[in-house]
Amino acid sequence: MTVGEFSNKRLDYLIDVVSHEHFTEAEADELTALLSNHPAARQVYIRRMNLLGDLTALSRRSMGGPELVSPQLVVRGKPTAPSTDIRRQRWLPYALAAILIAVSTAYMGTLLTQNRDPAIVDSGLPGTSSQLAEKATQLDSGVATLKSCSGWWSGAGMSAEIGETISVGQWLHLEKGQAELQFRNGVLLTIGGGSEVEIESSETVRLYRGTVSAVVPENAIGFTVATALADIVDLGTEFSVSVQDKQLVDVEVHSGLARVEGNGRANETRLVEAGEAIRVDPMAQDYFSSTPRAALKHSTAKENGSLFIAYQTRQGTVGTQSYQGKLGHDFDVTRAIEITRLGVFDSGSDGLNREITCELWRRDTAGGADRAERLVRLTFAEGDPGELIESNRFLPLDVPLRLEPGAYSIVAAGYGIREPNGNDHDGGWQRHLKARTDGDGLISFVGSSRFELDEQAQPDGSYGWESNADAFPGFLDQRFVDRYSAGTFEFRAAGRSVEPNK
Amino acid sequence: MVDDSKQLEPYEFVRLVLATQRRLYGLVRTLLPNCSDVDDIVQDVVTLMWQKISEFEPGTNFSAWACRIAHLKVLEFRRRENQGHIFDLDLINSLAQDMSTAAAELEARSTALEECVEALPVSERELVLMRFREASSVKATALHIGRSEVTVRTMLRSVFTKLEACIQARLGGAL
Numbered sequence: 001m002t003v004g005e006f007s008n009k010r011l012d013y014l015i016d017v018v019s020h021e022h023f024t025e026a027e028a029d030e031l032t033a034l035l036s037n038h039p040a041a042r043q044v045y046i047r048r049m050n051l052l053g054d055l056t057a058l059s060r061r062s063m064g065g066p067e068l069v070s071p072q073l074v075v076r077g078k079p080t081a082p083s084t085d086i087r088r089q090r091w092l093p094y095a096l097a098a099i100l101i102a103v104s105t106a107y108m109g110t111l112l113t114q115n116r117d118p119a120i121v122d123s124g125l126p127g128t129s130s131q132l133a134e135k136a137t138q139l140d141s142g143v144a145t146l147k148s149c150s151g152w153w154s155g156a157g158m159s160a161e162i163g164e165t166i167s168v169g170q171w172l173h174l175e176k177g178q179a180e181l182q183f184r185n186g187v188l189l190t191i192g193g194g195s196e197v198e199i200e201s202s203e204t205v206r207l208y209r210g211t212v213s214a215v216v217p218e219n220a221i222g223f224t225v226a227t228a229l230a231d232i233v234d235l236g237t238e239f240s241v242s243v244q245d246k247q248l249v250d251v252e253v254h255s256g257l258a259r260v261e262g263n264g265r266a267n268e269t270r271l272v273e274a275g276e277a278i279r280v281d282p283m284a285q286d287y288f289s290s291t292p293r294a295a296l297k298h299s300t301a302k303e304n305g306s307l308f309i310a311y312q313t314r315q316g317t318v319g320t321q322s323y324q325g326k327l328g329h330d331f332d333v334t335r336a337i338e339i340t341r342l343g344v345f346d347s348g349s350d351g352l353n354r355e356i357t358c359e360l361w362r363r364d365t366a367g368g369a370d371r372a373e374r375l376v377r378l379t380f381a382e383g384d385p386g387e388l389i390e391s392n393r394f395l396p397l398d399v400p401l402r403l404e405p406g407a408y409s410i411v412a413a414g415y416g417i418r419e420p421n422g423n424d425h426d427g428g429w430q431r432h433l434k435a436r437t438d439g440d441g442l443i444s445f446v447g448s449s450r451f452e453l454d455e456q457a458q459p460d461g462s463y464g465w466e467s468n469a470d471a472f473p474g475f476l477d478q479r480f481v482d483r484y485s486a487g488t489f490e491f492r493a494a495g496r497s498v499e500p501n502k
Numbered sequence: 503m504v505d506d507s508k509q510l511e512p513y514e515f516v517r518l519v520l521a522t523q524r525r526l527y528g529l530v531r532t533l534l535p536n537c538s539d540v541d542d543i544v545q546d547v548v549t550l551m552w553q554k555i556s557e558f559e560p561g562t563n564f565s566a567w568a569c570r571i572a573h574l575k576v577l578e579f580r581r582r583e584n585q586g587h588i589f590d591l592d593l594i595n596s597l598a599q600d601m602s603t604a605a606a607e608l609e610a611r612s613t614a615l616e617e618c619v620e621a622l623p624v625s626e627r628e629l630v631l632m633r634f635r636e637a638s639s640v641k642a643t644a645l646h647i648g649r650s651e652v653t654v655r656t657m658l659r660s661v662f663t664k665l666e667a668c669i670q671a672r673l674g675g676a677l
Contacts, residue, residue, distance in 0.1 A: 018535045018588060020640050020655060028588045036593050042600050046532055050601075050608050051665065052634070053528025054615050056540060059634040060523075155647035159625045167623055169660060173648075431624060 006038050015048050141167040143202035144183040150437055151177015151193055152314050158196075159432040162445075170199045174210070177435075186217035200226065211242040213254075213297050230280045233259045237274070240296035249280040252296045262287055307340065308439040310410070311488040313391040317433045319347035319420030319485060323451070326473040327421055327486040328411040330363065330447035336494035337442050338400040342378045343392040344412050345422055345485035352393065353418040356380045358487045361472055363407040369474030372409070376401055392488050402494050409450065412487030413467055422485025434482055442493055449483035451475050515555060518564045519548055524612050525565055526572050529601060533576045533594050534587070538639075543579055547572045565609075566602065573598045611669055618668035622661065629654075630661050 014031040017023040023031075034041045142165035151174055153159030158173035160166060166181060176193040183189065185202055195210020205212065206226045216223045216234040223234040225241045227249045232241050237256025243249055251260055253272045260270045260278060270288045272278055279291040311329060342358040358378050364371035378395050380386065386395040415421040424430050436445055452473035477483050526544050530537065537543070551558075551571055558567050576594065580587055589597070601608065619627055633643045633654075644654040 015535075016655070016659065019531075023536070023588075032589055032593060035589075035597070039600070042597060043604070046597065046601055046604060046608070047611065048662075049532040049535060050525075050528035050611065051615060051662070051669075053526075053531040054524050054612050055619070055630060056527045056531065056634045057524040058616065058619060059631040060541075153625075158647055158649075159628070161624050164624055170623060170625065171657070172625075431628060 006034055006041050008044070010034075011041055011044055015045060019049070019052055141169070142184075143168055143199060144181045144187075144189070147180040147182040147188075148438070149174075149177065149179040149435055151175065151179060152435065153432040155432050161431065162436055162438075166199055168199055168201055172197050172199075183220070183223075185220040185223070187220050187223050188215040189213070207241055207243050209243045211240060211296050213240040214238065216256075227280075229282055230263060231261045233261060235259055235271075238297075239272075242294070242296050247282075250277065250291065250294060250296065251280070252277040252293055254297055260288065305492055306439075307490055307492050308437045308442070309343070309389065309392070309488060309490050310437060310443065310445075311392075311482050311485075312389075312435045312437070313345055313422055313430075313485040314433040314435075315349050315390045317347070317349070317391045317422060317430065317485060319345065319415065319422045320425070320430070321423035322415065322417045322420050323423070324414065324416050325452035325467040326359075326411050326413040326471070327415070327423075327452075327484040328361070328409045328450040328473045329445070329482050329484070329487070330407065330409045330450065332407050332444045332446050333403045333405050333442070334444055335405065335442050337403050337439065337491045338494045339376075339397060339403060339489050339491050340400050341386075341394040341396045341490040342376070342410075343386070343389070343394040343488040343490065344380050345415075345488070346388065346391055346393050347415075347420050347422070347485075349388060349391045351384045352380055352382050354414055354416050355382055356412060356414040356419065357469075358489075359411045359413075360401065360489065361409045361411060363409050363472075365407050369472045372472035374470075374472070375403075375408075391485065394490060403491075407446075409472070410487040410489055411473055412484075413452070413469075415486065424480055424483050430485070431480070434485065436482055439491060439493065442491070445481040447476065447481060448479060449477040449481065451477055514560070515552065519551070519568070522565045522568045525569055525605075525608070528608065528612075529569050529572045529598070530576060532597055532601060533573070533589070534579065536588055537579075539579075543575055544572075547575045550575060565605065569598070569602065569605075610673060614669045614672040615665060617672060618665050621668065622664070626657075626661050626664075629657060630665075633658060 011031075011034060014023075014027055014034065017027055018031055035045055144166040146160040146162050146164050146166060149160070149162055154173040154175045158171050160170070160172060160179075166172075172179070172191065173196045174191050174193055178193065179191045181189040181191065183202060189205060190213040191197060192211040192213075195212060196208040197210075197212065198206040198208070200206050203220070203222060204224045204226055208228075212225060214223060214225060214234065215238045216236065218236055221234055221236050225232045225239075227241065227243050228247050229249050230251075232239065232251050235257040237258050238254040239256075239258045240252045240254070241249065242252075251258065251272055253274050253276055255274045257274070258272050260272055260280065262268050262270075262280065268287065270278060275293070277291050277293040279289050280287060281289065310331065339360065342360065344352070344356045344358050346352055356379075358380065360375045360377075362373045362375055364373075376397060378397070380393060380395060384393075386393045388394075412421070422430055422433075424434075438444060450473045452467060452471065452475065523544070526547055527540060530540050530543050530547075534540070534543070547568070551568060554571065558564065576598075577591075580591075580594070619630070622630070629643070629647070632638060632646065633640065640651050640654050640658070644651045647654070649657075
């Protein structure tokens with residue numbers, strides 16, 4: 001470095017360590033000197049720190065927003081999440097609340113009106129799904145899509161949504177269950193529970209632990225599963241790879257041919273044919289050794305009559321919101337199904353502390369909420385009704401309810417302070433605790449969730465939410481097809497006989 | 503003497519504060535890069551702004567006024583917490599001045615950033631927003647997702663690089 005110049009790389013490093021609060025006194029002095037002597041360095045630094053400041057502000061907004069200011073400041077006419085969040089946060093809205101409480105009720109009324117400005121009330125990030133898709137395309141490093149997931153991701157940063165584009169550099173950690181990635185080049189990669197993978201490119205996936213199975217079409221020959229000890233290169237095949245404890249690698253070829261390239265102490269290569277299985281063990285005398293097949297292949301076939309649960313929340317998940325009105329998720333039936341049980345979210349999986357209702361509605365996509373028709377309604381009493389599966393309690397219908405192809409919604413109501421629903425808010429804090437199953441395409445998840453906005457003037461002059469037991473929740477929420485942990489159902493493919501719906 | 507007829511109405515104040523909060527967080531982070539009390543300081547700034555609302559003339563630059571107050575609050579914080587500061591007073595004042603000069607550019611970058619965050623894969627968006635949640639840290643984030651701090655730092659660095667490239671692309675490489 002000479003006078004008048006500075007190293008951008010070094011500056012990046014210093015900003016990084018300082019902003020993450022891990023730095024030495026010498027590093028702090030170096031950064032101070034750099035910024036004091038170089039206006040250009042200050043410019044870089046200011047941009048970076050403002051980016052962090054913006055992310056801080058976005059993070060606060062995504063957890064709630066101005067509607068948290070006070071219970072009375074329910075935003076009127078605002079087509080977004082009902083929010084009487086039970087979490088207690090120290091944040092700007094409360095400072096604003098202190099200010100607002102100090103002003104007259106006349107001002108309050110004006111505020112309610114003014115808050116209709118979406119720039120103020122929108123606690124989330126702007127943009128419709130199509131706009132998001134467009135933006136995603138513009139920044140495209142995507143190589144695959146998450147086709148299905150019947151298990152649980154480990155957490156934020158290591159998870160994906162069904163239908164989400166998976167990008168190069170993305171890490172995925174599936175703790176339990178099974179997930180399928182459909183690559184754009186046609187490769188279908190099935191990830192088993194306990195697996196951790198990194199998408200290195202459209203042709204290479206790195207497996208750190210766990211098991212993956214790949215079905216590789218002819219045009220994608222060369223697709224590689226990389227591990228610490230060996231790279232498994234497809235030569236037109238279907239194969240599974242498992243990284244065990246101590247980094248042992250098991251490879252099993254189900255059809256076709258694969259090449260296993262050692263990259264540890266041995267650089268040898270081994271061709272593996274259909275029906276063969278080998279183990280890569282750096283401690284063994286032979287780096288590669290034949291091993292009995294271990295049935296690593298993941299089965300994705302579903303038997304006729306298999307039961308599926310449409311919306312699930314992981315066991316032990318605690319709700320986030322005390323909203324008492326109706327909360328719904330939309331879905332379309334593509335092939336006739338039978339609903340066998342309805343379910344409701346049980347916050348903490350510890351029994352219901354409020355009576356919760358669950359309803360199934362047929363939506364009229366043209367006629368709006370007024371023309372929706374309720375098909376069935378079940379009441380879940382306080383206590384431990386029905387069977388608990390993960391975080392949902394299920395009660396059977398008297399007889400299975402047949403749904404022909406069409407538009408439907410599952411709706412639940414009755415949550416509150418002692419039994420909160422699981423609203424993800426716009427930040428999606430609990431996305432990795434939710435899962436959906438479409439029954440191999442029997443249904444599809446649509447929309448952006450819905451809620452009931454029935455604003456009623458209270459005797460004290462404030463406004464609140466009041467549920468209408470007979471109404472369909474007509475207000476659309478934002479961002480997620482399954483924003484709430486609330487109602488769900490169990491279903492299966494229907495037989496051929498056509499029964500009346502009721 | 504203040505002309506009451508020109509005083510900002512509360513709802514307008516709230517609207518302007520919400521529109522300015524990104525600048526406030528940015529300013530405090532810039533001047534106090536290792537401060538773990540950013541939320542407290544921003545909250546104090548807003549409270550002080552409300553107390554001094556009569557000094558603001560509607561129609562003038564609210565953001566600039568807010569940043570001046572935030573600058574003062576940062577200096578007060580430095581005096582009160584008389585240790586652990588990275589920057590000396592001269593550098594803090596220089597940075598505040600540079601930020602004031604670059605206000606329009608920073609605003610454009612903020613707008614672009616929102617779109618870029620939207621375009622991130624959900625998991626990366628969750629990760630980066632989780633890192634900046636109230637009272638969060640790299641360590642807390644690492645614990646939450648079951649990864650090492652080094653890994654989280656690497657992942658965050660990758661997301662920041664992606665966001666910076668996206669901002670540059672959206673602003674046409676002008677900045």
